[in-house]
């Protein structure tokens with residue numbers, strides 16, 4: 154094994170780390186973008202429900218208005234009829250009808266006031282939300298555009314990085330490269346670690362003296378038996 158194989162693998166590792174951190178950033182961007190889009194969708198859903206609520210209370214309001222109109226007409230009719238009574242008994246009966254009609258009308262007027270209040274509440278809830286949606290659409294739209302620009306830049310950088318990486322890898326001894334790729338597969342941290350005062354620089358397990366000598370000789374690549382990283386000496 155050439156003495157500079159470890160050096161080459163360290164360079165490869167550096168390239169891989171840069172690519173991996175850009176890929177991680179790319180995933181984070183996607184998560185943020187998805188979050189923004191889903192918040193907007195949620196707001197739109199809420200808007201539909203508030204619109205439905207407004208329609209519902211407006212239906213109630215029209216019903217309450219009709220009830221009040223009918224109540225007024227009934228009262229007027231009964232009052233008119235009360236004018237035309239012929240005796241005390243009819244008078245008392247007409248009076249009772251008028252009183253009942255007046256009570257009904259008052260109840261209907263109370264309902265109408267409630268319905269007007271409900272309409273006002275539902276309308277302002279919808280208007281507030283629409284304002285909120287408008288400002289968030291602006292704000293989130295700007296942020297989504299930023300995220301998209303960063304995503305494009307990262308994708309280009311990653312593509313260039315991968316290209317350079319594969320060119321670099323081709324110039325490394327095949328068995329060393331194969332070992333490196335094997336160690337790298339399935340791990341998120343670096344495949345190489347320095348030998349530090351007789352311990353593995355990744356998992357801190359003591360490395361037997363004989364193995365340390367093999368690592369120092371630098372003729373073959375040695376893998377830590379505990380954590381599997383490729384061990385190397387540092388200058």
Ligand SMILES: [Zn+2]
Nearest residue numbers: 353356377380
């Ligand atoms: Zn180790």
